[in-house]
Amino acid sequence: SQTIHQWPATLVQPVGSPLSLECTVEGTSNPNLYWYRQAAGRGLQLLFYSVGIGQISSEVPQNLSASRPQDRQFILSSKKLLLSDSGFYLCASQVGQNGPQHFGDGTRLSIL
């Protein structure tokens, strides 16, 4: 079964600083990969998804970007963080079109 690794687990960054969150997947190949943000007491908001290396689709306009340099690596980035970027960021992996998404344990990002 697949395992999704995210790091760091927690991160405190000042406003205006850059960001790089990494997600790697083990135990599968050619997964669909997703980045979500979860606000407290709210559902998951899809930020980006990728169906293959170098293929990124954005769901909402925002201050963030994503990249997929390798099959099982998905990176969430920002050049300049905003206060509103604070949140819990989750990476998910899904094999094929007919199975569930599996999640990593997330990164708690706090912007000061």
Next chain:
Amino acid sequence: GESVGLHLPTLSVQEGDNSIINCAYSNSASDYFIWYKQESGKGPQFIIDIRSNMDKRQGQRVTVLLNKTVKHLSLQIAATQPGDSAVYFCAENMGGGGYQKVTFGTGTKLQVIP
């Protein structure tokens, strides 16, 4: 518009009792439904799923029921244990080519009373 929601934000049950968590969905085109469990500070954990051509599916201590007529989904947990305490949320997949377009509910907090 499409939405996935939960009837009860918090559910308290006695240890050993059965729990039922409900979910309503509004997109009749959704063909795949998933229940997740999320413990504090962790990512959602897949529990069980069901496709639209089924109305019931059972796992270990869990059962998911799908009523397409009223667009209702429920998760039943048998003999609830303290380790079941978490937030549970449902998700519906509206299909699409190449990737899943999934809408997640906001969740129900299950509190198990020892």
